[in-house]
Amino acid sequence: MNTFPNEENLTPSQEEMLMKYLDGRLGNDETASFHQMMMDCPEARAWLREAAEHAVAVVDAHRCAAVEQVDFSNQESTVVRPNSRFYLAAIASAAAIWMATLIFTSMGKREAPVRLSPARITSAEGAFSLLGDDGSIRLEVLHEDAEPTFFEVGETLSSQGGDSILQFELPSGVQFTMAGYAELRRLPSGSANCFYLLTGSVWSEPADKTKARPLIFKTPTAHVDLSEDCQFDLHAKNGFTRLRVNQGEARVRRTMDGMDVLVKAGHMIQITPELDRSLQSQPQPKPVHSWSCDQLEAPDILLGHWSNQWPASTLPPYSLEVNETFMVFGSSTPKGRTARRKTQAQWGTWMTALKQVLPPVVLGVMKPEPSNHMPSVRAQALPWRISDDRRVLLYATAFSVSRSGPNPVVLLPGSRLRFLFSFQRAYPIRFGFAGQQLHKPFEGKYELDVLEQELGEPGRLHMMDIPVDAFQSKRLSVLGDAHGLEVDHVYALNLFKDAGLVLHKVEILGPEKAQGGLTD
Amino acid sequence: MDFQSKPETSLDDKDHRLDEYQIMKCLMDWRPRLLAAAWSVTRDGFAAEDIFQNVALKSITRRVVFRAEAALVSWAYVATRREGIDWLRRNRRTMNVMEDQLMDIMEMEWMQTQATSVDHRLDALSHCLGKLPEKSRQLLKWRYHDGLSCQEVADRLKLELNAIYKRLSRLHHALRDCVSRRLQLNSAD
Numbered sequence: 001m002n003t004f005p006n007e008e009n010l011t012p013s014q015e016e017m018l019m020k021y022l023d024g025r026l027g028n029d030e031t032a033s034f035h036q037m038m039m040d041c042p043e044a045r046a047w048l049r050e051a052a053e054h055a056v057a058v059v060d061a062h063r064c065a066a067v068e069q070v071d072f073s074n075q076e077s078t079v080v081r082p083n084s085r086f087y088l089a090a091i092a093s094a095a096a097i098w099m100a101t102l103i104f105t106s107m108g109k110r111e112a113p114v115r116l117s118p119a120r121i122t123s124a125e126g127a128f129s130l131l132g133d134d135g136s137i138r139l140e141v142l143h144e145d146a147e148p149t150f151f152e153v154g155e156t157l158s159s160q161g162g163d164s165i166l167q168f169e170l171p172s173g174v175q176f177t178m179a180g181y182a183e184l185r186r187l188p189s190g191s192a193n194c195f196y197l198l199t200g201s202v203w204s205e206p207a208d209k210t211k212a213r214p215l216i217f218k219t220p221t222a223h224v225d226l227s228e229d230c231q232f233d234l235h236a237k238n239g240f241t242r243l244r245v246n247q248g249e250a251r252v253r254r255t256m257d258g259m260d261v262l263v264k265a266g267h268m269i270q271i272t273p274e275l276d277r278s279l280q281s282q283p284q285p286k287p288v289h290s291w292s293c294d295q296l297e298a299p300d301i302l303l304g305h306w307s308n309q310w311p312a313s314t315l316p317p318y319s320l321e322v323n324e325t326f327m328v329f330g331s332s333t334p335k336g337r338t339a340r341r342k343t344q345a346q347w348g349t350w351m352t353a354l355k356q357v358l359p360p361v362v363l364g365v366m367k368p369e370p371s372n373h374m375p376s377v378r379a380q381a382l383p384w385r386i387s388d389d390r391r392v393l394l395y396a397t398a399f400s401v402s403r404s405g406p407n408p409v410v411l412l413p414g415s416r417l418r419f420l421f422s423f424q425r426a427y428p429i430r431f432g433f434a435g436q437q438l439h440k441p442f443e444g445k446y447e448l449d450v451l452e453q454e455l456g457e458p459g460r461l462h463m464m465d466i467p468v469d470a471f472q473s474k475r476l477s478v479l480g481d482a483h484g485l486e487v488d489h490v491y492a493l494n495l496f497k498d499a500g501l502v503l504h505k506v507e508i509l510g511p512e513k514a515q516g517g518l519t520d
Numbered sequence: 521m522d523f524q525s526k527p528e529t530s531l532d533d534k535d536h537r538l539d540e541y542q543i544m545k546c547l548m549d550w551r552p553r554l555l556a557a558a559w560s561v562t563r564d565g566f567a568a569e570d571i572f573q574n575v576a577l578k579s580i581t582r583r584v585v586f587r588a589e590a591a592l593v594s595w596a597y598v599a600t601r602r603e604g605i606d607w608l609r610r611n612r613r614t615m616n617v618m619e620d621q622l623m624d625i626m627e628m629e630w631m632q633t634q635a636t637s638v639d640h641r642l643d644a645l646s647h648c649l650g651k652l653p654e655k656s657r658q659l660l661k662w663r664y665h666d667g668l669s670c671q672e673v674a675d676r677l678k679l680e681l682n683a684i685y686k687r688l689s690r691l692h693h694a695l696r697d698c699v700s701r702r703l704q705l706n707s708a709d
Binding site: 015016018019020022023024025035038039042045046047048049050051052053054055056057058059060061062381382383392393 | 552553555556557559560563565566568569618619621622624625626627628629630641642645646649660661663664665669670671682685688689691692695696
């Protein structure tokens with residue numbers, strides 16, 4: 001059975017790019033477009049996989065032929081199939097190396113590396129790697145290791161999951177939280193602790209009696225000097241750096257032109273790859289409680305591909321024609337969490353009893369139906385590590401809320417998340433958001449799974465209003481609700497299968513707007 | 521469907537610890553794909569074989585147990601990729617390397633085919649390689665077995681680089697079609 005997509009869809013220029021990649025001749029300017037093509041085009045990935053299989057089959061065939069020629073000259077009566085001969089040779093050589101390694105490893109243990117002011121990893125949830133200073137993997141999946149783990153100078157912490165959260169502590173007691181996809185390296189820098197945040201977010205939490213020892217954080221576009229008693233959060237991605245200081249102060253230097261500025265408590269600074277902006281610290285703006293992303297103005301689509309690249313206009317005024325209202329119940333553990341709808345007969349009773357506790361999720365159809373040229377973002381394939389040796393593919397879209405405007409968007413009791421979406425195949429959808437307590441470290445992710453029965457008809461445009469109370473924390477250690485959280489990003493995804501999920505609009509509605517009705 | 525159910529994979533998911541024999545057997549079943557994964561990083565057939573053997577070795581000396589074949593295969597793909605990148609670094613090869621996320625997707629898609637069908641594909645591929653004209657086989661040998669670059673092959677044949685790209689591309693298409701036909705024939709039998 002051939003399970004590959006139809007590669008006839010590849011254009012000659014795409015095939016040429018694939019050949020160039022295999023030949024190691026992709027220019028710097030072509031690398032990005034190659035990567036984009038591979039991410040977007042399953043046919044290209046199938047082509048590359050098959051070409052790799054062909055290549056190793058050619059190597060095997062010639063190598064086996066050479067072995068057979070030698071064997072036939074010595075022992076003409078021996079007839080062995082090329083594959084089985086090779087398998088035997090491979091097993092024999094692997095066994096020999098294995099024995100040699102066992103002997104070698106039994107001769108003595110490796111000496112522990114020299115530790116200079118080690119940082120201790122205090123907790124880890126999700127999938128992480130700790131890379132040695134030579135790039136080798138020193139440790140994987142920290143949460144399975146009972147032994148204390150140290151983060152040494154020269155080493156790199158890399159998280160491989162959007163739901164990963166890791167905390168480490170310096171000897172002075174200052175704690176750092178690293179969450180989501182992130183990569184952080186400890187750099188040697190005299191007596192100061194120095195880190196390089198390539199991508200992701202880091203939150204600091206000084207100890208009660210932390211001394212004001214110097215601390216340095218670098219990102220691809222900024223150099224930040226602060227002290228260990230400073231409470232801040234730092235975010236870096238694609239040349240963008242944002243620092244918010246809540247306690248203490250920091251001096252930030254833009255690496256492109258060397259301009260520097262002092263950021264005091266309650267202030268923030270943003271550095272973008274464009275040099276035309278003057279560098280200045282500004283007071284952290286007041287929180288707001290509603291947010292809207294119509295895809296045309298979203299500054300940062302974190303996950304997903306534009307499925308319409310010719311948006312002619314913004315969305316017209318629309319309203320929600322309600323066709324379903326159902327309750328969402330979650331178990332106390334993430335494992336058993338599913339969304340279940342009550343039948344119509346049960347609805348009234350449940351509605352009365354639980355109306356005050358758990359507002360209903362509302363599913364409807366958008367009126368009027370929008371044109372086909374509506375801007376939209378289609379879910380992209382994303383590998384997700386759920387343990388050290390278990391990965392699944394998910395198909396996700398995500399939008400950055402924190403980067404779409406200067407004001408933090410904070411959830412309140414009664415807030416709702418509204419998703420305008422469509423899908424091609426009926427399949428469960430997971431809706432979620434990530435957030436942090438305002439001026440405090442990262443809190444985690446909150447999610448809600450909605451089963452296919454709840455989703456309505458495939459191919460149509462649906463709108464779902466989900467009360468913030470219906471979402472549950474993914475972290476077992478976080479039992480509270482999401483009230484007061486500043487939303488970092490919002491997402492929707494399919495696990496395991498591509499159901500053609502497309503997001504057209506996401507909104508966060510404050511309590512007053514959420515209560516005001518379902519029309520926009 | 522429950523979101524928390526395990527990924528739909530054709531691999532056995534027995535709740536017991538795989539012993540060394542089972543580990544080796546599983547890895548040998550998956551050898552063609554793991555080799556191909558290693559090759560897609562190093563683009564060197566001999567390095568790919570070395571990497572596969574190293575991974576096999578690690579799998580039986582690693583202190584973490586594998587409770588299911590799916591877990592072993594998934595781990596093996598990741599280990600293969602890392603060995604491949606280490607090999608590039610050790611040999612100071614400056615090649616375009618796919619980003620981690622893309623490699624993850626490629627590996628996941630690779631894993632969606634059953635090991636038994638891997639065997640059939642390999643047999644069909646061996647057969648199809650044998651059916652190619654001598655000149656085509658020579659071209660593939662130079663490129664993939666001898667490790668010549670496309671430019672070096674073009675110089676030998678006194679052709680333009682693009683012509684080699686097109687020929688190789690056509691050969692891959694022909695092999696794919698042949699494998700597909702052969703698998704269909706086998707399934708009809």
